[in-house]
Amino acid sequence: MPLITNTAQILLKKTFLSDEKNIPLSEKSSFQLSCPMPKFDFDVITMGHGSGGLLTHRLLQSGVFDVLKNELLDQQHDGASFELTGRTAFSADSYVISPIFFPGGNIGELAVNGTVNDLSMCGAAPKYLSLSFIIEEGFTMEAFWQVLTGVKAAVQKSGVMIVTGDTKVVEKGKGDQIFINTSGIGIIHPKAQIHHNRISAGDQIILSGNLAQHGIAIMSKRQGLEFETDIVSDTNNLNHTIQLLIDALGENVKFLRDPTRGGLASVLNELAEMRKLGFVIDQQLIPMNDQVEGACEMLGLDPLYVANEGLFVAIVAKEVAAKAIEILQKDENGINARIIGEVTETHPGKVMMKSRIGGHRVVGYLTGEQLPRIC
């Protein structure tokens, strides 16, 4: 598995964090390490780049194919052909975020990690991904290159291959810079038995790390909302972590889900509703970074509904919960992992939270978009 060096990764992260949009890429030394942008005879993407003609060919030849090089993609056929054995998981997701560059990552990394993580939550080791771009006319090559570099970094770190894809360009105003769709295939771990039907009363609810990092990192850079913070997105691939967990605990890992859009509250509500069991969590036990908590207070957002990326909820049998925490806390994605609650016979269909001060309340579904409060 090709792993990008730590230094290169850090430098890449730094570049994504950079606000110096006007500095030519050639002067951003960090890019030289992994992915120098080739010379193109165009600075922006135009309708022609999605036409299937010469411009598309040039863009793909000297851009996408080079960066994401692997033996399957190199076939440059209409689709990828490969052998698969074992139970297989298949997942797809679209990425339409704004801003596309945010502290800790960009839409490219997110698009790879998102599908890698969805497959991981099925108990699968992700193998092959498709990657499709819908680009708004006028998007700069420099920005596109940054996105592509994000894709590459995430692909290398998670050890998956991009094997097929598509590029379309839409007229100015008919998109928002760039949308990405990825889908992926993975082989399910032979010991994995992940299904909500397997959840029963007494099971423990584990959260793998700090809540609400990604959503708040994005919010901190939204137009008109810029506030000074060191909060970075938690976007990361979870596949290696999940494989470790299933290797050790097998079928005792009953359910996995990454609480992306809708946050932790939505995941638990879906489960409570499907299983007709109670999901009781303790606010005091939910790991959160102080800055994120402060930002949520300031913005009037409930962290339970804020999006996460490199985070997962695991429902595990009570007898292995301590072991799960021990394994997770040794992993890069689980340093702050905690047991945050348990599944109960009481409160069927409901998510309850014990507040810090010892009161109890229902945690409902999010209605529509979480909107900032007046005061």
Added chain:
Amino acid sequence: MKFLSEYRDPELVKEYVEELHRITTKPWTLMEICGGQTHSLVKNGILDMLPDKITMVHGPGCPVCVTSVSVIDEAVYLAEQPNVILCSFGDMLRVPGSKKSLLEAKAEGADIRILYSPLEAVELAKQNPGKEVVFFAVGFETTAPANALSVVQAAHQKVNNYSILASHVLVPPAMEAILSDKQNTIDAFLAAGHVCTIMGMEEYYPVAEKYQIPIVVTGFEPVDLLQGIVMAVRQLEKGEYKVENQYARSVQREGNRMAQETIHKVFEVSDRVWRGIGSIPQSGYEVNDAYRNYNARLKFTIDIPFAEENKDCISGDIMKGLKKPKQCPNFGTRCKPEHPLGAPMVSSEGACAAYYQYSSNTIEENIPF
């Protein structure tokens, strides 16, 4: 999280709850004015900790909830004008107007932006000199200084394509309206800490005196609220009616003078229609004559009929403290956050939404941990 975690200390909460149980001998009804306080009471599960003799009723202090249907219609009308960018605080977007909400107008193509500060709207106006930028200036005395400041700054910087649709409401007249209602049952008020941070406490002394009612200026964290309730109940048990300040870390008796000056520079006191309550004299702010060029109501001809409230929504009774959300026949059935009949089900600070989101009939069951 200094200044927050201390006020969420479970031990302190326990002490105040015990104190409250010790001192309460008679039934008392207290109204917390501010929607933020309602939200915190329900979200933290405080209502279940109070002695049975204490009843909390939820006041009118949710700006989203009291903004009348007609004003929402005005905002929708402006947003739908070609060349207008309407800017608003986030939680106004879902409030139903007589025909549609701002969120629906946005989906139909109106240029509506969610902002955190009206000063951003002035910036937006500078960046879009060919457009008219209107800020939907909603809120109590809390948001008035920033909204006023945006007008002062726009005038100072000669930004002529900026205006505000003012729908400000004031707390003391609403308290008086509630107290003068024949059905009123309120024994004491927890006044809104952040409104008093701006306006100070002076306005409340005559109210406490006239209606012989204790008023405790109170904050928003669990310890704040419980301390405020204890202070009010102590007064009630002794037969006193004073204005006290629980939220002294933020509120000074004279308030924030600079903020008040900014308000008075731009706004004048006017009558205002409150959703569910009706017109209350001298209960709002409107842009004054000196700044009339920044008053969206004068800049545009807003030609819409006056809209009636939805009769199925009992928000008036709820905001006057006459009814609890769960006493509404439509609560949780025809009226839910995803299809609200009235504003209290919309805002996270609305009493109905707070009850819907956070409270459960099964709460008394045995809970682990």
